[in-house]
């Protein structure tokens with residue numbers, strides 16, 4: 001659907017826009033990264049740096065990205081061009097570097113989830129999910145350059161992921177992305193609530209939950225805990241990619257943008273916290289059932305989803321397949337609603353610059369995405385994934401966020417954006433917001449970057 005006055009694609013409703021923004025934000029990271037970070041970094045005490053990072057970096061920057069997209073009325077490259085032609089590159093480079101990497105591996109992981117959805121029905125991983133995942137399923141080699149054969153089940157699932165991405169993106173903003181998220185988000189909530197309540201009824205669940213949340217305040221003096229909190233906030237809110245800029249540019253004029261940013265951020269963090277109960281309840285059950293200490297069953301990210309969870313699912317006996325299907329379906333849904341947001345950021349950036357029609361563009365990008373993703377279906381795939389993930393998470397997003405703050409805060413009249421947001425939103429931003437964008441965020445983000453570099457070099 002295009003606006004009659006502006007010719008730009010638009011959301012059908014503000015709810016649709018917010019659901020799409022939440023769809024982008026809520027992804028694999030909420031389910032498998034947040035709970036582990038919390039557990040690792042002081043349990044309940046980690047919520048303090050996490051909340052501070054949310055309030056001082058996540059929400060102000062999400063407001064900034066919504067403001068840039070809505071006020072300048074364009075996807076990231078066009079919006080930065082309208083800030084100053086000198087800054088147009090700032091819209092492009094996250095698209096070309098960070099996002100390309102992310103969408104390729106993100107889609108490959110969604111493909112694994114689809115495969116595991118099917119494996120769940122027969123508990124195909126047997127007694128040793130670890131060896132099943134690394135040796136039978138991925139057949140990982142020791143060098144990223146030893147490509148080896150392409151794994152068929154992964155290839156087929158990857159094709160499915162890109163076909164789904166393509167169908168949604170080709171249909172456009174309202175009938176595609178908005179509609180998909182109106183189905184996916186309620187579905188994801190129902191799946192997650194079912195999994196959380198189910199997990200909480202299992203024996204030993206409370207051991208897990210207490211490990212997840214029991215505060216260890218001594219951790220708060222460790223600077224790395226704070227760096228992790230800020231790093232997680234960027235990734236979790238899909239900031240520094242231009243996604244939120246593109247999504248906001250599809251919002252018609254009268255709309256409470258500041259309020260939408262806050263709802264999106266709170267829903268995303270709420271979802272993380274909620275799913276953490278499920279993750280740790282299940283790990284607690286596994287620990288009690290096997291008589292293994294909790295710290296020995298806890299894993300993060302890929303290890304959590306493809307090794308620890310399959311193991312626990314097997315222990316559920318006849319209920320295992322149902323649990324597995326629900327879990328891997330929830331990962332798939334959370335993943336797809338994020339992957340489409342990345343593809344859309346590309347489409348809108350290119351559409352705004354060159355007069356290429358959307359269908360052609362979406363088709364080319366999805367073909368390219370599928371072809372590029374093939375690297376992650378090879379035997380060296382997991383190693384590539386770690387490399388790409390490392391650079392994107394530790395540098396890509398943070399550098400982009402830092403430059404956004406500098407571009408708008410120092411080389412543009414930030415009050416233009418703030419006044420605009422205040423005009424369309426009920427919630428009024430004070431000048432404190434300017435201070436955060438101009439000073440606080442650039443300082444925090446520089447500290448994080450320097451810290452990462454030092455850790456790398458020393």
Ligand code: PHE
Pocket residue numbers: 024025026027028029030102235236237238239241243338339341342
């Ligand atoms: N926000 C997503 C998550 O937490 C990750 C993501 C980042 C998705 C950027 C799309 C774009 O999993």
Ligand code: NA
Pocket residue numbers: 024025026027029030235236237238268
């Ligand atoms: Na997220």
